[in-house]
Amino acid sequence: MKFVAQGDRRIEVGNAITTRSMARRLPQLMRRALALGWQVDRRSVIALLACEAASGVLEALGLLATTGVIKPVIASGDFSANQLLDAAPSLTVVVGAIGLRALLGIASAALSARLAPRISREAELKLLDAATHAELAAYDNPGYNDRWDAADRGVDVSRELLTQCQYILAAVASLIASSCALTAVHPILLPLLILAALPKGLASVRAARVTYIASLTTAKDRRLLGMLRWYLVDKQTAAQIRSGTMAHFLISKYRATGDQIDKTTDQATLRSAKISLLGGAAGGFASAVVWAALGALVVAGHISVAALGTAFLALSRVSTSLDGIIGYGAQLFRTGMYLDDWADFIDEAGGHRINRGPEVPTGPEIVSADSITFRYPNADRPALDGVSVAVRRGEILALVGENGSGKTTLSKLLSTLYLPDDGTITWDGTDTRNIDASAAWSRIAVVPQDFACWPLSARENITLGQPTPEGDEAVLAAARAAGADEVVEELRSGLNTLLAKEWWGGQELSGGQWQRMAIARAFHRPAGLLVLDEPTAALDPRAEHRIFAGLRRHAADRAVVLVTHRLTNVAIADRIVVLNKGRVIQHGSFAELLADRSGLFRELWDLQNERTGQVPAPGSSNHGVAPNQHALF
Numbered sequence: 001m002k003f004v005a006q007g008d009r010r011i012e013v014g015n016a017i018t019t020r021s022m023a024r025r026l027p028q029l030m031r032r033a034l035a036l037g038w039q040v041d042r043r044s045v046i047a048l049l050a051c052e053a054a055s056g057v058l059e060a061l062g063l064l065a066t067t068g069v070i071k072p073v074i075a076s077g078d079f080s081a082n083q084l085l086d087a088a089p090s091l092t093v094v095v096g097a098i099g100l101r102a103l104l105g106i107a108s109a110a111l112s113a114r115l116a117p118r119i120s121r122e123a124e125l126k127l128l129d130a131a132t133h134a135e136l137a138a139y140d141n142p143g144y145n146d147r148w149d150a151a152d153r154g155v156d157v158s159r160e161l162l163t164q165c166q167y168i169l170a171a172v173a174s175l176i177a178s179s180c181a182l183t184a185v186h187p188i189l190l191p192l193l194i195l196a197a198l199p200k201g202l203a204s205v206r207a208a209r210v211t212y213i214a215s216l217t218t219a220k221d222r223r224l225l226g227m228l229r230w231y232l233v234d235k236q237t238a239a240q241i242r243s244g245t246m247a248h249f250l251i252s253k254y255r256a257t258g259d260q261i262d263k264t265t266d267q268a269t270l271r272s273a274k275i276s277l278l279g280g281a282a283g284g285f286a287s288a289v290v291w292a293a294l295g296a297l298v299v300a301g302h303i304s305v306a307a308l309g310t311a312f313l314a315l316s317r318v319s320t321s322l323d324g325i326i327g328y329g330a331q332l333f334r335t336g337m338y339l340d341d342w343a344d345f346i347d348e349a350g351g352h353r354i355n356r357g358p359e360v361p362t363g364p365e366i367v368s369a370d371s372i373t374f375r376y377p378n379a380d381r382p383a384l385d386g387v388s389v390a391v392r393r394g395e396i397l398a399l400v401g402e403n404g405s406g407k408t409t410l411s412k413l414l415s416t417l418y419l420p421d422d423g424t425i426t427w428d429g430t431d432t433r434n435i436d437a438s439a440a441w442s443r444i445a446v447v448p449q450d451f452a453c454w455p456l457s458a459r460e461n462i463t464l465g466q467p468t469p470e471g472d473e474a475v476l477a478a479a480r481a482a483g484a485d486e487v488v489e490e491l492r493s494g495l496n497t498l499l500a501k502e503w504w505g506g507q508e509l510s511g512g513q514w515q516r517m518a519i520a521r522a523f524h525r526p527a528g529l530l531v532l533d534e535p536t537a538a539l540d541p542r543a544e545h546r547i548f549a550g551l552r553r554h555a556a557d558r559a560v561v562l563v564t565h566r567l568t569n570v571a572i573a574d575r576i577v578v579l580n581k582g583r584v585i586q587h588g589s590f591a592e593l594l595a596d597r598s599g600l601f602r603e604l605w606d607l608q609n610e611r612t613g614q615v616p617a618p619g620s621s622n623h624g625v626a627p628n629q630h631a632l633f
């Protein structure tokens, strides 16, 4: 009986899970659970272990004392006050043990409830930390998302880890105690009972494996459900869902995906049930054999009737403990599989841990790309193919080209967010592969096309949580340069205003106002390389003019890379590089490119100006705009 699912390395690993591997893994997993608990609250872990150990000892005492209670009654065959008096000491031990064990049980449950959410949070924090230490390229790799999902599920189940461990510890303590009592009655009983528990144990492991593999198989669909849910309810898409009457389409997609998950899960549940049924039947038969053996031992006179009482109790306890160990062991094992995914992710950041050299940049004074090639995973052609460009501090380099020509990709490589497959990007002569990533990123300021609207205060939106020693003075200066000062002035509490309407006291901005904030945060950053990717797409003409009029000033102590389709704006650049299908097909000054009548730049320029009737003739005053002159502004 095998649950068949293919196409994932982890599913193959899942299929390779055996009872033996589970038995080997359990102690390891329990150590991991305790270690996680130890990191968040060691006192509680110690107290929990002490409670479980004490509970086991009390159980053994109680069981052994049981014979002392039954014996006087059985010996006389009479149930009177005298017999009760003879049994009183043992009875006190039994009752005391039961009472104390109940108290310890309550304490254990409270400790476990205290530890579980903390362990889960710690696991989540470790995962988030690992995710932020993955190369940006990881997100373009489909396998990365799957690994993240599996690891995230590891976080979900981590809160169960300790409870499962606690139950296993309690069951082990009870097993040891009952086994001692049972062995004291007759040594053959314990091995017989362990044999009887085996079929159920094997079945539980197989059932756990089936469930785990099913959850891996449905991971992609579950992610799709999550995305659909987000698109259906998020504020950003709400208007488009309505205006595009898309709700029905998306909801039916959600339903179909959910049905697919249910189908896979139902198959797995059915298989698990069949396995459990077989295990249960075999286990029931084996238990009957054990009870028959016990009866035979009494009939043959190998154990007394008084000892039979203890054996009776101990047997049912051992049986319950074994069931507990097997049942919770199987659960813990499944939890452990998810935790392996979590631990793997943390160790390797989903296989993409940033692992660059240790060089710490100072500038950069000059950023150069030398014959670089870069291909996104599974892409048919490289996004960049043999590209060479350079930009120095004090210069503005503009990247121009049609959609998909590679402008954004090149700007990401120049700013070390990606590394090239071939060729080199150097910062002041140092290959970016050898530069410490965090140190490099602290030297760049980027206004991306799809800038984030952080649900933070206006101040934090500009400082990105990294204020400079100049404090608000620098924040306001950056805001002024970006035209965001007008935005801040209108905010209810100025820089303190929370820019998220979803929260009480928060305020929302328009698209253009947000873009001004995004530019302000780039201007605020003490960076050597400034990348502006369509920085004014949402700005009104006045705001756009303000940005470009001030850009030369910002470029004075920065290397600036400007990506834009609005060709009038690139007149400010010292050099313009025209990309087509990932290759540089033209480069030069604004005037040079405009003068080349057969070039792509001139063609795009003519197209852009055709509808306004403003096609300037080469050599006219507009075409003669020299770099560093602000004739257009």
Ligand SMILES: Nc1ncnc2c1ncn2[C@@H]1O[C@H](COP(=O)(O)OP(=O)(O)OP(=O)(O)O)[C@@H](O)[C@H]1O
Pocket: 140, 376, 377, 379, 383, 401, 402, 403, 404, 405, 406, 407, 408, 409, 410
């Ligand atoms: N994350 C990605 N994964 C796979 N392919 C990508 C990814 N991002 C971009 N591409 C592809 O790489 C090529 C270059 O894309 P890029 O975004 O650099 O172009 P662009 O010139 O900036 O385009 P636009 O003017 O539309 O912003 C395109 O063919 C695009 O489809």
